[in-house]
Every structure is written in structure tokens, then in C-alpha cells.
Amino acid sequence: MTEIPMGPELLSPGQSCLATVEQLLDFDFDIPAFQRPYDWSDKQVSELIDDLSDAQRKEVHLFLGLVVVCTQSNGRFAIVDGQQRLTTLMLAIGALGGTGKILRPKGGGVSSLWISPRHADIGFAKALVSTSSETEQTLSQRRLKQAFSKLSDQKALNLATLLGAQLIVYVAPSLAGATGLFERINLRGKDVSQFDLVKNKLIEWAAVEKDSIVRGEIEDFITARYDTLYRRLDPSSKEEPFDSDKLLRVHWILFTQKQFKSSDKVLTEVDSAIDETYSSKKSIARWIESYLDSLVRVAETWVAVERPYEATPPSWAPQLKHALLDFARLGRDGELQPLMVAAIIRWQADATDLVRFCEITSFRSALAKKNSNHGRSYKWRVARQLYQGTWSDALKQPISLAADAVHQLFWANTPYWSQGEAREFGEDLTLEQVGAEVFPDNALDSTRFYKDYRHLIHYFFWKYGVYLQHSKEWADFTRIDISPFQDSVWFGNEERFKGWDIEHIYPQTPADRDTREGRAHLKVMTQWVDHLGNLTVLPVPDNRGMQNLPFIEKLAWLREQKKVPFNELLATPDYRGNLLNKPHWGINNCKRRITEIRTAAAKLWGFDAVRELGVGPYDNRLESYQEDIEEEGGDVPDNSAETVAA
Structure with missing residues (x-):
């Protein structure tokens, strides 16, 4: 590691240096569009303040860890690891009276920030450190404002203490090298999201491409798609961020060609799939494009299924939104999310009846005291087949209507509402069968x-x-x-x-x-x-x-x-x-x-509700489901065609 450099031009790829925050002000940093928005909580900001206060009391330099960057054609450094810390440091400098150090004037009355955040937050961050008033629009902007406000209240904290804090800056030779280092560093004791790790894995595989122009195009494509994803996952309400790892899992259930088990890790599955593509001499770039295009497509629908009270597109039919709200209020059986996402993507408003049925079957299962993962393998299998357009009944007829899907789902694993419903559907339950069941209708009368x-x-x-x-x-x-x-x-x-x-x-x-x-x-x-x-x-x-x-x-x-x-x-x-x-x-x-x-x-x-949605008596359209239904998400046979997800 070199001594503290005199300027950023002296720090070449593959080198690292120990520098104070004040010396790092000579550098210009960008947060790439593939990075997640600002997300430091009040607790994390408080911990930084406590550490700075302790260093000030002891009159020592606070060490703030490692920052990994890579060079860009515009002469600025792209931050791959450490963007949250550096952004908070920039806010702290502005809050403690050093706005002139972080907001640099340029020609034509334009100014630039020391740490240039994601594009959607640049104007807000400039206004914030300039103490101008601008209304926050997203969760990341609210957190930027909360952090700046908390830092502004630290009257006893000296700007000199902050500027004297130290970091190690490492300039990676390439973007793939930077993301790989990020992964190796952060997997040791720190909880890193699968969502970020998959992104890094895609960049790592893109580096296999020998042609630098093609490699750059792949990296630009990954950057653009993750920029779209992070903008979609930055909620406009005062909610917590969306669970991006949950999205990742729902998408992979739909995208993969094989049964996904609850114990599987999407990162491992993605790595294995690209490795198989590479070994068979197929195009990694095409695989990455197919994967990310599909992930963006699923994300647009998933956020509305996950939080219909805030994220439902205005173009969606009111009845579909109401059905999603009722399912969300039930707060149970997320195992049905992939199926609802697939149905909405394929059928739009016509998916309303299937969403309504998902609510009914989940509520019945809850009253019947069945675990929410009851029939999980089956639910995930048909969700994937619906998304990929390969779901057919036992007569090899495609499932093209919500009513057909509801009929299949009911007979797969939905509890009878009552003995009366069983009789209405033509089944005469034995006393032993009745004794083994908790009927939802009877459960309502429980003391x-x-x-x-x-x-x-x-x-x-x-x-x-x-x-x-x-x-x-x-x-x-x-x-x-x-x-x-x-x-x-x-x-x-x-x-x-x-x-x-x-x-x-x-x-x-x-x-x-x-x-x-x-x-x-x-x-x-x-x-x-x-x-x-x-x-x-x-x-x-x-x-x-x-x-x-x-x-x-x-x-x-x-x-x-x-x-x-x-x-x-x-x-x-x-x-x-x-x-x-x-x-x-x-x-x-x-x-x-x-x-x-x-x-x-x-x-x-009850009976009338499911019958109106398309459920009829057991017939020859129905498969035999017993082999497919595994309570703990075990693997099951899959006869779907080997097609690429639409």
C-alpha cells in the first residue's frame, strides 16, 4: 500500500492508499447506476456519530475501513464498495459547515457533488447540502434527509475530526475485479443481499468476454437494468425498502427450467446456469440479457403484488387491485406469489379471479390449520409453467383461462369448506376422513x-x-x-x-x-x-x-x-x-x-364463491397431484417444455 498520495492521478489500477477524508476531497466519485439507492438507517448514522465523537474525545483518527473503486473514462472513480459510508460522510461535511468542500462550482452556474449519487437523487442531494428546501419523493431521499438532519444536530462535533478520519482506497483493475473483491470482503461476517451478489456475479461472468467492446456493452446492459430495478424498488411511501431477495426468489421460480426448492440459493443457481451456458459454448451475453429482461418484467408486477396499497399501476383494473389488497391483508401464503405474478403478466385484468381464488384457498388452509407451504412444489411448478406458457391439463389442453387454472388449483390442495361442499362436488366422505379434517366452516364456531x-x-x-x-x-x-x-x-x-x-x-x-x-x-x-x-x-x-x-x-x-x-x-x-x-x-x-x-x-x-370462479366436479382434465405435493418444498418431476422464459 502506498503512502498518502498527493492526488488521484497518482493512484493507478491495482494500487491502494491510506487517505484522510480531507485528502479524498481531491477525488471525484460517482455511484454507478447499478448500485442500490441510499439506505442507511437512523441506527447506522448514530453509530457513525458515536464513533466520530469518541475519536474526537480521544484525539485520534477514526478508521472507516476499505473503499473499493474503479476508474471511469470521465476521470472520476466509480464506487463499488463503500458508497453508503462515503455518501454519509459527504452529508456530514455539509451538515457541519463544509458545504463548499463537497459542492463544487462549474461553468455556467452548474455545480457538482463530491460524491455524485444515483441520477434520481442528484438534484435532491444538492439541495439538501445547500440547505435548500426540496420535497423528498422516495424512501432513499427520505433517508438522505433524515441522515442530514441528524448530523446537523451534532453541534459538539468538529468538522476537523470528520476530515481527519481515514479510509483505505483500493482501485480495482476492472469492474469485475471490484465486484469480486466486494463479494470476498462482505461475505465475511456481513449480511449481504443475494440481490447484490447476483448482480456482482453477472458482472464477473461478463468479464469472461474477451472482446473489450462487447464486454463493455454487457456491463452497460447490466448497469441499465439494475438502474431500472433499483428505481422500481425504491418505494415512494414511508415504507421499508422492498425485499429484493424475495423478488429474486419469485423471479427464479418462474424463470428456471427446473423445480426450485426452498433450500436453494438463487446466487448458486444463477452461477450454475451461466457456467453451464459457458461450458456448452453458448452466449453468456444472451443469457444475461434474457435473465435481466425477465427480472425487470417480473419486478414491475411483483412490487404491485407485494404492496398493492402503494404500487399498483394506474392502468390496472380496479377489481384486480381490490383482489390483491384482500390477499395482502390476509398476510399469509407467500408461496402463491409466483403464481399470481405469472397470471397477471399473462392475463392482466383477467387474472382477478385467480387472485381471488388464491385468497380463498389461503384463508381456508389457515382455518383448516394447514401450513402455508402446503403444496408448495405444486404451486411453484404450475406458476413456472404458466409464466413460460407450458401449463396444460391432463388432456394436454393449454391452461389459457383463469377459470381453468382455478379448477386445477382447487382439486390440487384446497380444503373443502364443509362436509356439505364435499357432497355438492360429488364426494361422500367417510367418518374417518371427516374426523381427520378441520373444516373451515366448523372452525368459525370454535370456542x-x-x-x-x-x-x-x-x-x-x-x-x-x-x-x-x-x-x-x-x-x-x-x-x-x-x-x-x-x-x-x-x-x-x-x-x-x-x-x-x-x-x-x-x-x-x-x-x-x-x-x-x-x-x-x-x-x-x-x-x-x-x-x-x-x-x-x-x-x-x-x-x-x-x-x-x-x-x-x-x-x-x-x-x-x-x-x-x-x-x-x-x-x-x-x-x-x-x-x-x-x-x-x-x-x-x-x-x-x-x-x-x-x-x-x-x-x-364457501361453495358458491369457488364455483363462481370456475371450480367444478372432479373430471378428466385433472392430473393426479399426490406425487407432486410435498409439504417442505422437495423436488418433483417436471414435464414442462425446455423453453426460454418469455
Whole structure:
């Protein structure tokens, strides 16, 4: 390693140097478009501040690690490893009064930044360090602003301490060499995303191309595609970043030609596939182009499936968005995401019925106490075949309609809603078969519903509340001052149903439990406290003021809120039952209410619901699925054609 250089022109490829931050100000750095947006959290910024403060107190130089760069034709250095640290250092210099050191004037009134961020953030970063006001549009810009604000509050921190901090800068001979070094460094003890590692692997394989012009074209293509991907994965809301590794897995399930297992790593699979392409003397460039074009295509749809409340394209049909919202609210069975993505890419709005069925089968499976990975191998196999256009039924007829897909999926692994549904579809279950099943319809009447299905309660009442507003029997009995059935109310950007509490109508700890009458009723209701007929949901601020009052007192308060129809109906004797144990809510009320709830549930998730989506009796279009369904995602035979993903 050389001594501290006098300028960047003295640092050649293959060399490294130890330099202070102040000396590095003589360098000009770019963050390549294939790098992820700024994503340092408040905790990481705080840790840097603590380290700088400690170095200042001890009067020593803080060492900030290794930065890997490579040269560019414009004379600037592209940062391959260390962009988050260097960007934060630039913000810190600006926050501590050194804006002139990092914002350099150029001709024509134009200025450039010491660390030039991704193109989408350049203007925002310039305004930020210039203390100009500019509204943040994405998560990366919000984090830039939060970091700058936190650093600006450090009045005791000296700019000299920051400028005296040291880093090692290594100039890699090539882009592939830089990404390879990044991988070797960061795999030792640091959690690096598969998404970034796959990107580096593609750049590494591009270096195999002997022709420098072709190699440059491949690297430019990778850069352009990752720029598109990172822009798509930088959310506009106040959410956390999208899970890019989840996208990577969903895409590979659709793109690969073989069954993907839950234990597989996409990085390993990509490396193996390119190695096979190279060994067979096929074009690596064409493989990379096919892979990244497909990844971008899937990403455009996946982000809307993952977060339909913020990322659904305006051009999508409202009914498709609503179906995706309901599936997302259920919060279960991500194993069906690849199938929904493939269906939307292939059918657009016509995929609505399949998405709706995915919600139904997931909810049924949850009530039947089946793991979310039930039938995972089958789900992933048909998702891939749908994406690649090779999904056919047992008669070798292509699956070209959502109704055909729903029919296949139902008979593969969807639990019967009830014994009655089994009979409707022509199956007479034996007593042994009935005893081995948990039927979703029966589960709704469980006295342990709160304990066993707590994770489904918010979703259930969301669907039930929407149903009541359109119910011929109950719509006229419901009064709502403002509709709570808005996406922003029930499904905020930070967490599903965060603003809603589950409430026991007859309290878990009633206020009058120390009175004779209270003790007697508590004894009667003990087995019914956690029954669905005794549960409801309320906005958190409303629920906090209600306490554990008897029902008659609580009812007046509930009605005053006028927020949700299923609470308004508690005042209707036909809905709750006439035999009210004044002042208490009793067993008969729970029984009467659950009768109405089960009637609604049957329409939402039962026989009529699946039949309307295309499910019919078992017939000769259906394959034998038993060999394909493996609970833990094991490998299964695949008869799909060896085609390249569209």
C-alpha cells in the first residue's frame, strides 16, 4: 500500500492508499447506476456519530475501513464498495459547515457533488447540502434527509475530526475485479443481499468476454437494468425498502427450467446456469440479457403484488387491485406469489379471479390449520409453467383461462369448506376422513377462535364489514359517518391493521366480576369469551376509552362511534338475538351472531364463491397431484417444455 498520495492521478489500477477524508476531497466519485439507492438507517448514522465523537474525545483518527473503486473514462472513480459510508460522510461535511468542500462550482452556474449519487437523487442531494428546501419523493431521499438532519444536530462535533478520519482506497483493475473483491470482503461476517451478489456475479461472468467492446456493452446492459430495478424498488411511501431477495426468489421460480426448492440459493443457481451456458459454448451475453429482461418484467408486477396499497399501476383494473389488497391483508401464503405474478403478466385484468381464488384457498388452509407451504412444489411448478406458457391439463389442453387454472388449483390442495361442499362436488366422505379434517366452516364456531386464529381476525372483519354494506338483509341497519373501509384506514403503509384493536364484546376481565351477578355470568361465559361470536374490532383510539364495561353500557358507546357496520348491528335484536342477559352479552347472543357470520362467510369463501370462479366436479382434465405435493418444498418431476422464459 502506498503512502498518502498527493492526488488521484497518482493512484493507478491495482494500487491502494491510506487517505484522510480531507485528502479524498481531491477525488471525484460517482455511484454507478447499478448500485442500490441510499439506505442507511437512523441506527447506522448514530453509530457513525458515536464513533466520530469518541475519536474526537480521544484525539485520534477514526478508521472507516476499505473503499473499493474503479476508474471511469470521465476521470472520476466509480464506487463499488463503500458508497453508503462515503455518501454519509459527504452529508456530514455539509451538515457541519463544509458545504463548499463537497459542492463544487462549474461553468455556467452548474455545480457538482463530491460524491455524485444515483441520477434520481442528484438534484435532491444538492439541495439538501445547500440547505435548500426540496420535497423528498422516495424512501432513499427520505433517508438522505433524515441522515442530514441528524448530523446537523451534532453541534459538539468538529468538522476537523470528520476530515481527519481515514479510509483505505483500493482501485480495482476492472469492474469485475471490484465486484469480486466486494463479494470476498462482505461475505465475511456481513449480511449481504443475494440481490447484490447476483448482480456482482453477472458482472464477473461478463468479464469472461474477451472482446473489450462487447464486454463493455454487457456491463452497460447490466448497469441499465439494475438502474431500472433499483428505481422500481425504491418505494415512494414511508415504507421499508422492498425485499429484493424475495423478488429474486419469485423471479427464479418462474424463470428456471427446473423445480426450485426452498433450500436453494438463487446466487448458486444463477452461477450454475451461466457456467453451464459457458461450458456448452453458448452466449453468456444472451443469457444475461434474457435473465435481466425477465427480472425487470417480473419486478414491475411483483412490487404491485407485494404492496398493492402503494404500487399498483394506474392502468390496472380496479377489481384486480381490490383482489390483491384482500390477499395482502390476509398476510399469509407467500408461496402463491409466483403464481399470481405469472397470471397477471399473462392475463392482466383477467387474472382477478385467480387472485381471488388464491385468497380463498389461503384463508381456508389457515382455518383448516394447514401450513402455508402446503403444496408448495405444486404451486411453484404450475406458476413456472404458466409464466413460460407450458401449463396444460391432463388432456394436454393449454391452461389459457383463469377459470381453468382455478379448477386445477382447487382439486390440487384446497380444503373443502364443509362436509356439505364435499357432497355438492360429488364426494361422500367417510367418518374417518371427516374426523381427520378441520373444516373451515366448523372452525368459525370454535370456542378457541381468538387463541387459534388471532392472526386472521382483522382480515376476517375487514371482509365481513364490506360484505355487510352490500348485504340485502343488513345494509339498511348500518350507519357509517365516515367509511372505515378505505385502504389508508385499515391497511396503513407501515403495518397491516396497525390502527385496529381486537375487542371482546363480553370482556375478558369484566368490571363487575367481584359482584354476585358478575361472578355468575363470568362462570357461564368462560367458555365463550374467545368465540368469534364474542369478538369485534375497533380503531385503537376508540377502544382505549371503553374499558371493561357491561354490554348495555358499552353498546351505547359503540353506537356513538358509528364507525363499522358489524358494531352498529350489535344494537339490532334480529342480529344479536333477543335473549340478552341484561346488562350482559351472553351465550345466546354469541350463537345468534355466529349464525349470521357463518352465513356471510359461506358466501365469501364457501361453495358458491369457488364455483363462481370456475371450480367444478372432479373430471378428466385433472392430473393426479399426490406425487407432486410435498409439504417442505422437495423436488418433483417436471414435464414442462425446455423453453426460454418469455
